[in-house]
Amino acid sequence: MIDDRKDAGELGINTRLTHGGYNPRDYHGFVNPPVVHASTVLFPDAATMDKRAQKYTYGTRGTPTTDALAEAIDELEGSAGTILVPSGLAAVTVPFLGFAKAGDHVLVVDSVYHPTRNFCDTILKRLGVETEYYDPLIGAGISKLMRPNTSIVHTEAPGSNTFEMQDIRAIADAAHAGGAVVMMDNTWATPVYFKPLDFGADISMHAATKYPSGHSDVLFGTVSANARHWDQLREANITLGVCASPDDSYQILRGLRTMGLRLERHQESALALAQWLEGHEDVAKVLHPALPSFEGYDIWKRDFKGASGLFSIVLKESDPEKYKPRAFAFLDALKFFGLGYSWGGYESLAVMPILSDRKIAKAPEGGPVIRLQIGLEDVVDLKRDIEGGLAAARAAG
Template identity: 55%
Template structure:
């Protein structure tokens, strides 16, 4: 949905608490209602023909889905956000929104396994060439560009082995040829990393992991820059993607505690690492927060 303005004085945790809530529109209730809807009525045919009301059909959005989209849009600093049925579904939608037959896409070699499966089994069916690159290339990823390179898919840290990437350098290189930059930001979440501020066009996350945070909902989200938003919005509608209202409600609830949960995740992880350091069977520890991590 549309980008919202937040005063600079608002701290990140304050934004997490308040964003996506419109109590004045819902009789003072803090949380938005959970709207179960398919058919939506219009007061007259003129309103229906002109689209003169905010909601037209349940699949195209409700106050519930809009609340989460608006919240993520504000946190990400995006032009708009669309929800998906899972993180992988969000990855697929983001890729298809900026790729077409005949294009070439570069994907970080350390990307999430299902991302690679999608790239290897689905994209070639549409005559989209896939090439994997070393995440350490940074701006030198440009040496792999072809005349038909349309997108660069990044993930930092990379799944399992946790390599970090120089996202601004990669984004600058991609911009030089007009390529779209995508980033799977699931690990850091928009609480700790804002990809669009680093030059990314499509910021993707598996909301299943940290936004929801309680192992009971599958959810994905894509937040887009001004450049990437129209194509994402159009494809999302054309594909008929819709997330159930109860799942969206649980994601909104999880969002409120995102910061405190991630702080505890980090504290616990560092405690485990201190223990692992004492184990002779551990050859190396890969974790970006360590000073010894490359």
């Protein structure tokens, strides 16, 4: 851990990423923590077992490997505790199940990650929880939607696929005034570029499948809570029996060590391509929060320390009947951009997102939306690849 060497708050982000969560002196000087595979943990005697009077009692409740990662995340988030779960979606569903009950009303941003919406519209609905979707640009106006039984306000900034920015501080203040727990999916920015708990959120969620992993080979999620909500989050995690494997935990901790450097490259390349595409004749609009022309730029500039490698473009096309043919032509012409879901890995990806589930934050006008994950390839090669895709889309019209 960092704390016994220097106050973590005084250290740079890459130093914290490099050294957080594990002290080599705790295990014979080995730089990386041991991977502890465990279900059963033995007790020295019956009295200790009866009182569970030792740090580790069973595999689902933590091991030295999972603790190392959780402590590293806490140092980044400024949180009281972090649970580790086997997917990004589980990082959303576990806290929802832990803080909502039958008869509750929850507010969820309309630009939310689609699997979160599906969970709310199916499982939560069957459990007697009502979900209401709100405009991502609502800010403090969310107070008008609060009810006596509103238990959760769920945020995500920027929004999935269309990148609407939310004023998290204003929303959190209004939600807390109404007695609700504020949750934020912070997967896009990671705690390197935004720390939700510093802006009033109670719970910070991440699909660590993305940037913490960085190599498109691990499914993982983390959920961090402030001191007021940590015990309830931990209780939900233990009761549901949702836990992450030691091998995956080790790989995420290893990914953290280089995440800061990778994010710098993702940010630099994505912004260069976004700026280039903004002036391209075949592009109607670029949806990137770090562009001054973007509607949410002022909030991004005020609250965020950086931008990651994910943004969208709107291909220029006035006829909705031609949206899919033009988008498919663009996607099929790509050579370096793979066609696949997820993002945050070293490779570039492209997808035409489905936005028909939106109730308020409708799809942008002007043409089909293409989401681009900018990987670690050279920008000149990615630009050439996108140019080929745009030419194919143009020809398809």
